[in-house]
Amino acid sequence: MEDKILLAHGSGGKLMHDLIQSFLPDLANPILEKMEDSAVFNVSGKLAFTTDSYVVNPIFFPGGDIGRLAVCGTVNDLAMSGAKPLYLSLSFIIEEGLPIADLKKILTSIKKAAAEADVKIVTGDTKVVNKGSADKLFVNTAGVGSVPEGVNISASNAKVGDKVILSGNIGDHGVAVLSQREGLKFDTPVPSDCAPLHKLVADMLAAASNIHCMRDPTRGGLATTLNDFAEKSNVGIRIEEDKIPVAKAVLAACELLGLDPLYIANEGKLVAVVPAKYTDAVLFAMKKNKYGRNAVIIGEVTAEHSQRVVMKTTLGASRIVDMPVGELLPRIC
């Protein structure tokens, strides 16, 4: 077998057949193995449905790769609605010339992540495009999950007096990926936090089913998520700088590059808005889960400064935490 992906691998012919057959053992489950045009399965009750495309550069980074990210990202999007993730689709857009060994490595990682997330990959697609038409590998996943009775999570549900809980350190994923960028390489001991959070969410919902808002602060970081809650719920949010956990190495990298951890992407963290009287129970449940061990209350929902996020700085001053604008660029001086 060739050691690089060729255009012919995407042509629908024998090469493609062989390639797909070589994927199958990694992802095997009865629905996928039927290899029909669409996956057919039974579901009941309220469903959550989401899709996301993954174009991370580089495709391998400390703590993960594009495959793990593609599974965890979609699983987390489902989980943030309170859903139990069930089935995923998986599509590859491969740039001609990608080493087959890389693809194999990514598949192994997808298999592991899917097993950890208790989801089945039930349908998929592979396309190969000319060199230069894509950057190594793009992955799309879509997913469905079932939403338990009585769960109603939405960015527009925050109420004055609610507490804001963050599941752990922020900025790990963004800094891990940036550290591998061409022209910017630096060593960081902090790997990406990329992880499936559905079990953490299930634990939280078991402790209190009336969690108001929940999001995984990916692109745009914590600041963007909180601004979204404040805007959609028409409330203010006040957070405290010294409550927000940031790893020393992440802080150091941010200082070096002129970035603010509040705006950096996470792939294994969530932020939840919870009625005050359930906060202790939710926090207790989170701390018992390995992905919520560092969970902490970072602030609360206020009637003042509606649609604004305000942060109390470590010195006791207040400042607005706004939405980010454009790409985050390292400073020049």
Place this chain on the structure above:
Amino acid sequence: MKFVEEYRDPELGKKLLKRIHQRSRKHIKLMEFCGGHTMAIFKHGLRQLLPANIEMLSGPGCPVCVTAGADIDKAIALGRIPNVIITSFGDMVRVPGSFSSLQQAKAEGADVRIVYSTQDALAIARDDPTKAVVFIGIGFETTAPTVAASILQAEQESFKNYYVLSLHKTCPPIMKAILDLGEVKIDGIICPGHVSAIIGSRPYQFIADDYHIACAVSGFEPVDILLAVDRLAEQIESGQPRVEIAYRRGVKEEGNQPALRLMDSVFEVGEANWRGIGTVPGSGLNIKEKYAKFNAEKKFDIKTTPAREPKGCICGAVLRGVSTPNDCKLFRKTCTPEHPVGPCMVSSEGSCATYYQYGEGNGR
């Protein structure tokens, strides 16, 4: 991280604030020259914590902001020449010139690439000898040495396709220009940290000696800035203006001699065009004749039409400390970080972007 946490220590910060509140009696105006300081002051909410008698003004220390529209027009004109690749630091591509920006020129087909250092620009030149690579050299004494080093490296490696458009500027002359303009009465200056790491603290001596204005070189953490404010308050209250370094871990009196020698070997002092201020003699760094073959202005016939400033934009007055962004009719209305009209809204260290991003504190 060593040297971050210590300088964000809330206890230390509170002690310094207490001392400043006790010490400072006169109504004083302090100017932070550097955009990095403006951003740090807002980010940590320091203006709200200082006593009401201390007024903070922002100066012309954001390198992107002070780049004249005419100079940006030049960069864009260079980018429109066939087979030229423009390499630039990130913020610069978004700054509006008279009619366009590098970003817009890129969308129209110019080859504009964002680089993190001059090394990246040299690498692009090395990879494709058929293209001329122009690096847009902006910034103060902080960035100028690395640009000088790239020219020396290009000479050593006999590059035939690497050029620099030097728009570099120097700090002490513009400070003098602002003081000579006399538009704002300044009692003390928070001198830039990174620039001073290169030039040292001695070049500010004239400010204390001739203008009797207090000077303190500051770092960028809240404790650094509070220490600098404390030193300025002490100098002003005691009536003994001098130049102090409140950023000992980064700055020595004599500066960084190897970096200064590097700059001297490649650049000579000339005039520079500052946005909102105009041409200031002795405030620019031009490429010496010896290295003229790397000078983009000498190599290319750059054709631009007369520059014009965006209508209603008061970036110039903001840069001189005469106005604040709140005085601008465009601020938050037609001029936002998504659609910047003037340069101070583009750079994250520009006054307008900082006011926009971090709010106005308690209104002072």
